[in-house]
Amino acid sequence: MSGSVASAEGNAAYPVAVVGTQARDWFVLLKPRVISLVVFTGAAGLAMAPGHLNPIIAAISILCICMASGAAGAINMWYDRDIDAVMKRTATRPIPDGRMRPDEVLGFGIGLSVASVILMWLATNALAAGILAFSIFFYAVVYTMWLKRSTPQNIVIGGAAGAFPPMIGWAAATGSLTVLPIVMFGIIFLWTPPHFWSLSLYACKDYGRAGIPMLPVVKGARHTRWQILWYTIILMAVTLVPSAMHLAGWLYTVTATVLGAGFIYRAIGVLRDRQDAQGVSESGDLPARKAFRYSLAYLFLLFCGMLADHFLIMH
Numbered sequence: 433m434s435g436s437v438a439s440a441e442g443n444a445a446y447p448v449a450v451v452g453t454q455a456r457d458w459f460v461l462l463k464p465r466v467i468s469l470v471v472f473t474g475a476a477g478l479a480m481a482p483g484h485l486n487p488i489i490a491a492i493s494i495l496c497i498c499m500a501s502g503a504a505g506a507i508n509m510w511y512d513r514d515i516d517a518v519m520k521r522t523a524t525r526p527i528p529d530g531r532m533r534p535d536e537v538l539g540f541g542i543g544l545s546v547a548s549v550i551l552m553w554l555a556t557n558a559l560a561a562g563i564l565a566f567s568i569f570f571y572a573v574v575y576t577m578w579l580k581r582s583t584p585q586n587i588v589i590g591g592a593a594g595a596f597p598p599m600i601g602w603a604a605a606t607g608s609l610t611v612l613p614i615v616m617f618g619i620i621f622l623w624t625p626p627h628f629w630s631l632s633l634y635a636c637k638d639y640g641r642a643g644i645p646m647l648p649v650v651k652g653a654r655h656t657r658w659q660i661l662w663y664t665i666i667l668m669a670v671t672l673v674p675s676a677m678h679l680a681g682w683l684y685t686v687t688a689t690v691l692g693a694g695f696i697y698r699a700i701g702v703l704r705d706r707q708d709a710q711g712v713s714e715s716g717d718l719p720a721r722k723a724f725r726y727s728l729a730y731l732f733l734l735f736c737g738m739l740a741d742h743f744l745i746m747h
């Protein structure tokens with residue numbers, strides 16, 4: 433099943449024998465830098481769950497989240513090979529660059545997905561394995577094959593896939609879910625739009641070329657900038673829910689407040705950017721680029737604050 437925006441076969445004549453496939457290419461398929469943060473949030477859910485968890489089971493659970501998100505990334509690269517070939521940012525990925533065959537990437541993605549879910553089930557429980565399987569399905573099928581090419585709300589809904597890991601970690605440790613892992617899900621879910629739309633503002637031409645209906649392509653930069661600000665404000669409010677419910681202490685509250693204020697400051701910087709008139713530039717240290725970088729530090733530090741608060745203040 434391949435997308436209709438552009439034909440992979442039309443973009444790259446894959447060599448009959450793809451030579452030079454190296455270990456690095458298999459690794460690249462996993463989108464390692466993105467999944468490092470995904471896995472960190474999963475590990476945070478696991479660490480904050482109540483009760484004592486066997487360290488070997490904990491390590492296997494984290495490995496499973498790692499395998500599953502990498503597998504979903506590989507399936508995404510298989511399906512998106514046509515549009516990846518058109519976009520500057522992704523044109524050198526293993527398939528569009530002709531270093532790997534689509535079928536071997538698909539096989540790798542499916543094999544790794546199945547292995548991660550079975551291993552999670554054997555090592556922990558059906559709930560954790562079930563949410564893990566659903567996350568792979570959501571990212572690889574719902575987001576990649578359906579929403580990404582059909583609606584500018586693609587990442588708002590599709591972002592749920594990347595928000596599940598804290599729930600998976602929690603479920604792996606306890607076999608059940610409570611309010612806190614669901615709030616952690618909500619935080620990542622609301623963080624995804626400002627995270628991605630900041631990037632999409634300066635990668636807008638790439639998405640336009642590939643025919644992907646990302647928000648700035650369809651609704652323009654101005655609308656996207658306002659959406660970034662609104663989501664960031666709602667995100668900050670939701671990050672304070674654990675404090676309001678006495679599920680977190682002062683250290684987390686201070687961290688969430690300071691980081692949230694910083695994110696809103698960055699979002700206002702994006703809104704005040706006057707580049708709209710000339711179109712969105714792909715170079716330079718734009719406010720949108722700063723906001724994207726901030727979003728990464730924000731989520732990492734917020735979860736660090738949550739962990740520190742849990743172990744130093746609440747325990």
Ligand code: HEM
Nearest residue numbers: 465466469470473521587590591594595620624628631728
């Ligand atoms: C639908 C949801 C999401 C979309 C569409 C999205 C999109 C992107 C894109 C296009 C990039 C640039 C990657 C590159 O330069 O090749 C990126 C970078 C990144 N994303 Fe996201 N993202 C999403 C969700 C997430 C989630 C849930 C996390 C982690 C919790 C995350 C973590 C990261 C990290 C760490 C990077 C930086 C990677 C690097 O330095 O190369 N993203 N994201």
Ligand SMILES: CC(C)=CCC/C(C)=C/CC/C(C)=C/COP(=O)(O)OP(=O)(O)O
Nearest residue numbers: 466497500501504505508567568571593594
């Ligand atoms: C536990 C589990 C299965 C989690 C999977 C969730 C996951 C890997 C989320 C990250 C989302 C992500 C990399 C989006 C990239 O969008 P894109 O694919 O449109 O970006 P691209 O243009 O760089 O390919």
